[in-house]
Amino acid sequence: MNGISSTLKEEIKKSGDRKHKEKFKFIAAIIMTNIMVALLCFPMRETRIAPASSQKTIHTDYQMMVVPLNALITENNLTDLETPVSLISKDKKMVVEKAWLHESVKSENGITQFKIEINNREVVKVSEYVDTGMVAVPYVETKKLKVALKKGSKYEVSI
Numbered sequence: 001m002n003g004i005s006s007t008l009k010e011e012i013k014k015s016g017d018r019k020h021k022e023k024f025k026f027i028a029a030i031i032m033t034n035i036m037v038a039l040l041c042f043p044m045r046e047t048r049i050a051p052a053s054s055q056k057t058i059h060t061d062y063q064m065m066v067v068p069l070n071a072l073i074t075e076n077n078l079t080d081l082e083t084p085v086s087l088i089s090k091d092k093k094m095v096v097e098k099a100w101l102h103e104s105v106k107s108e109n110g111i112t113q114f115k116i117e118i119n120n121r122e123v124v125k126v127s128e129y130v131d132t133g134m135v136a137v138p139y140v141e142t143k144k145l146k147v148a149l150k151k152g153s154k155y156e157v158s159i
Contacts, residue, residue, distance in 0.1 A: 059100060059117055062118060063117065063120055063123055064102075065116055065117075066113050066115055067116050067118075067126065067130060067134070068114075068130065069114050069134055070133070070135045071085075071104075071136040072135060072137050072138075073101070073136065073137070083100065083102075084099070084101075085099055085100070085116075085138060086098060086138075086139050087135070088134065089134055089135075090133045090134070095125055095129050095134055096119070096122045096125065096126060099116050099119070099122075099136075102115040102117065103115050
């Protein structure tokens with residue numbers, strides 16, 4: 001009897017071992033594919049968001065300038081995307097009613113230079129006051145009030 005002889009008990013044991021091996025391979029394959037999908041979905045590099053100062057909008061008909069100013073605004077206003085300010089000269093004259101303050105560039109001798117957007121029509125006015133100094137204050141929108149005049153009747157009655 002050179003052939004393979006096995007008993008029924010051995011055949012059942014072999015088929016049971018094969019089932020365990022197949023289950024193990026199946027579970028291992030599921031785990032490995034889930035790990036591969038997870039690695040592909042997660043970004044490998046960190047993406048950096050550009051600083052807020054570079055995301056500030058540039059308005060039409062405005063020109064960017066670097067001007068020495070004393071700013072009477074809070075640091076929170078400087079971190080906003082848009083900071084509207086009014087420029088006032090040292091002798092308390094309104095130079096620019098509305099300008100857009102972006103960021104501070106450098107500070108020398110107690111005077112800080114700021115990047116500021118100024119309307120093209122008012123650039124000449126600003127250049128006149130650069131040497132004397134200006135102050136940036138928060139912009140307040142003013143509404144011009146119409147004065148109601150009392151009008152009399154068109155016809156007068158005389159008795």
